Amino acid sequence: MLCTRLENDCRKVQNLKIGIIANTSWYIYNFRASLISALIENGHTIFVFAPKDNYSKSLIQLGVKYYNWDLDRLNTNPIYEVISLFRLYRLLRKNNIEMNLSYTPKGNIHSSIISMYSNIDIINNISGMGTTRNGRSILSKTIVTLYKLLLQKSVIVFFQNVEDRNYLLGEQLSLKVNSDILPGSGVDLRHFDIQYHISPNRFDFLLSARLLIEKGVYDFIEACKIIRSRNFEIKCALVGPIESNKHGINASQIDEWENDGIVEYLGFTDDIREILKDIKCFVLPSYYGEGVPRGLLEAASMGIPLITTEHPGCRDTVIDEISGFLCEIRNPKDLAEKMIRILEMTDSEILLMGGQGRKKMIAEYDEKIVIGKYLNIINRYRTSLN
Numbered sequence: 001m002l003c004t005r006l007e008n009d010c011r012k013v014q015n016l017k018i019g020i021i022a023n024t025s026w027y028i029y030n031f032r033a034s035l036i037s038a039l040i041e042n043g044h045t046i047f048v049f050a051p052k053d054n055y056s057k058s059l060i061q062l063g064v065k066y067y068n069w070d071l072d073r074l075n076t077n078p079i080y081e082v083i084s085l086f087r088l089y090r091l092l093r094k095n096n097i098e099m100n101l102s103y104t105p106k107g108n109i110h111s112s113i114i115s116m117y118s119n120i121d122i123i124n125n126i127s128g129m130g131t132t133r134n135g136r137s138i139l140s141k142t143i144v145t146l147y148k149l150l151l152q153k154s155v156i157v158f159f160q161n162v163e164d165r166n167y168l169l170g171e172q173l174s175l176k177v178n179s180d181i182l183p184g185s186g187v188d189l190r191h192f193d194i195q196y197h198i199s200p201n202r203f204d205f206l207l208s209a210r211l212l213i214e215k216g217v218y219d220f221i222e223a224c225k226i227i228r229s230r231n232f233e234i235k236c237a238l239v240g241p242i243e244s245n246k247h248g249i250n251a252s253q254i255d256e257w258e259n260d261g262i263v264e265y266l267g268f269t270d271d272i273r274e275i276l277k278d279i280k281c282f283v284l285p286s287y288y289g290e291g292v293p294r295g296l297l298e299a300a301s302m303g304i305p306l307i308t309t310e311h312p313g314c315r316d317t318v319i320d321e322i323s324g325f326l327c328e329i330r331n332p333k334d335l336a337e338k339m340i341r342i343l344e345m346t347d348s349e350i351l352l353m354g355g356q357g358r359k360k361m362i363a364e365y366d367e368k369i370v371i372g373k374y375l376n377i378i379n380r381y382r383t384s385l386n
Helices: 025-041 056-062 078-094 105-116 138-153 162-169 217-229 251-259 294-301 332-343 347-365 367-385
Strands: 017-021 045-050 065-068 099-102 121-126 156-159 179-181 203-208 236-239 279-284 306-309 324-327
Touching (some): 025 045, 045 056, 099 105, 099 367, 121 138, 121 367, 138 162, 294 347, 324 332, 347 367
Parallel strands (some): 017 099, 279 306, 306 324
16 A cells, blocks of 8 residues: 555545646646545545646546636636636535645635635645746736735645745744645656666756746756857757747747757657656756756656756755756856866766765655655544544
C-alpha cells in the first residue's frame, strides 16, 4: 500500500467525495496524478472539474469522474466569471462534493467563494503568485484582496515558499489562516531517475518553461550571445508552450533566434526526460511569481546541474556552488558567467554537482512528502468531524 510509505499517519477514514479543481486538465494530470492515485487508493471517490483538453481522457484513465468546467483562464470579464462560478457550483452540488482540493488562481477563488456559502470543505494550494505579486493593475490588486478574504475559510492553505505565505498572510501570520509549506508539487524520483550519460551532449544548456518574459527567456538569449562573443561553441535549446498574451514570447521572435543560430526551439513535449538526458545544464533565470518551478526539480532529480536566480522558489532548489549556481535576477552578464563556469567544468565535476542535486531532491522534494501532507490533513480533519 502506498500509504505505508508516506509520512506520519495515513489511516483510512470514511469514503469522501473529493473534487479537484484547476484551470486546465493538463495541470491536474501533470502535477497531481500521483496524489489522485493515492486518494483513490485510500478509498476516496475523486471528481475532477476542469476545462476539457487533450489530457482530460488521461484523467479518466486514472479512475476519476471527470466533468468539463467551461472556463477561460485568460478571460477577465466579470459577467463571464459569475457565469463560470455558477457552472462550477452546479457541478459540485450535483455530485454532492464534500471537500475540494483547489489549484490555480481561478480554481482557488471560485471554489473558495462556493465554500463560503455551502458545506463543502476546501484545501487551497497557492503554487506561486504569477504576475500578480508585483502587479499594480486593478486586476492584480483584486486577486490579492480576494485571496486574503477567501483563504480564511480554508481547512488549510498550502504554499510552496515562505515569501508567498508572508505576502498573503503577513510576516507574523497576522491573517489567522491554517497554513503549511509544501516542497512545490514534488517530483517522482523513480520517473525522473538520475542519468550518468555526460558526453557527447546534444545541448549544453536548456531552458524549459512556459515561454514568458518573466521566466527570463530574454536573459537566457542574451547570455547565450555573450558566451558566443567570447568564442565558446555552445548549443542551447528552448522547450515549452508559446503563450498568446502580453507576457508571452511570440513565435516570430523565436523564429528569429533560431535563424540567427542562437537557440534551437524544440516545441512542447509530453516527456521532458528524453531531452533532459541529453543536456549538460538546466537554466531558469526566472523572476516570475514562482511557487517552486517543477522543471528545476525534474532536472535536478535526473542529476543535472542547475542555474537559476536568487528568487523565491527558484533559489530553494539549489545549493549554490554545490548542486548548481545562483545568478542575479535580470542580469544576463552574471548568468553568462555562471554558464561559462559549467562549460569549464570536467565531466566528473558535472557528475558530482548533478549528484548533489539528486541528493537534495531525495531529501526535500520527493512527491511522497506532498502526498503525505494531503492525506494526513484530509484524514485528521474528517476524523475530527465523526
